[in-house]
Amino acid sequence: MIAPSLLAADFTRLGDDIQMINRSEADWIHCDIMDGHFVPNISFGLPVVEQIKKKAEKPLDVHLMISDPDRYLERFKDAGADILTVHYETCPHLHRTIGAIRELGMKAGVAINPHTPVQMLIDIMHDLDMILLMTVNPGFGGQKFIPGSYKRLVTLRQMVNTLNHNALIEVDGGVNLETGRQLFMAGADILVAGNFVFNSEDPTATIKALKNC
Numbered sequence: 001m002i003a004p005s006l007l008a009a010d011f012t013r014l015g016d017d018i019q020m021i022n023r024s025e026a027d028w029i030h031c032d033i034m035d036g037h038f039v040p041n042i043s044f045g046l047p048v049v050e051q052i053k054k055k056a057e058k059p060l061d062v063h064l065m066i067s068d069p070d071r072y073l074e075r076f077k078d079a080g081a082d083i084l085t086v087h088y089e090t091c092p093h094l095h096r097t098i099g100a101i102r103e104l105g106m107k108a109g110v111a112i113n114p115h116t117p118v119q120m121l122i123d124i125m126h127d128l129d130m131i132l133l134m135t136v137n138p139g140f141g142g143q144k145f146i147p148g149s150y151k152r153l154v155t156l157r158q159m160v161n162t163l164n165h166n167a168l169i170e171v172d173g174g175v176n177l178e179t180g181r182q183l184f185m186a187g188a189d190i191l192v193a194g195n196f197v198f199n200s201e202d203p204t205a206t207i208k209a210l211k212n213c
């Protein structure tokens, strides 16, 4: 599956870019929420997600890169999130957070930074709908893919196959046709792509190419 990230969209014509995604072969719409605290950048927040939801015809895959996400779970549900992902590094009571996301009726994901061992998820794996493997340091689009991520993905794939084969693996950061192909081969279920889609000549065709890579 493919989830284009709106972080790389043209915010002055966001509606057009959402329409493009609606008509494309993309599966989800990825929304990157940054707070300038957990990550060194600020993106957009709840009112924008609400507006995106009004135009989106595909599930909203909301990636929270914010400290203390528990404070905002319900508000992101109300804003229209279908899949809500929190960072492992921001949740001291991750099991409780995951439970709260699911009780609100959303799918629950956990993202891990490039330095966090994938093995840290072993005891929570049963409760997850998705694991988001960061393949760049979160905070910015357009960064270079970290090559050591392939090995991490292979390990994570084995863990998922053994512990919870229903959980999806999403990969985020530096995805293009070359990395995308290898990521699918290494066991990714969903690829997030920002700059590669929106800075291409024909974003719809790029989504199609990624989907078939």
Ligand code: DX5
Binding pocket: 005, 007, 008, 030, 032, 063, 136, 137, 138, 139, 140, 141, 142, 143, 172, 173, 174, 175, 192, 193, 194, 195, 196
């Ligand atoms: C990075 C974000 C990504 C970002 C990916 O912190 O989580 O979703 O938009 O951008 P590209 O595809 O440009 O690396």
Ligand code: ZN
Binding pocket: 005, 030, 031, 032, 063, 172, 192
């Ligand atoms: Zn993201």
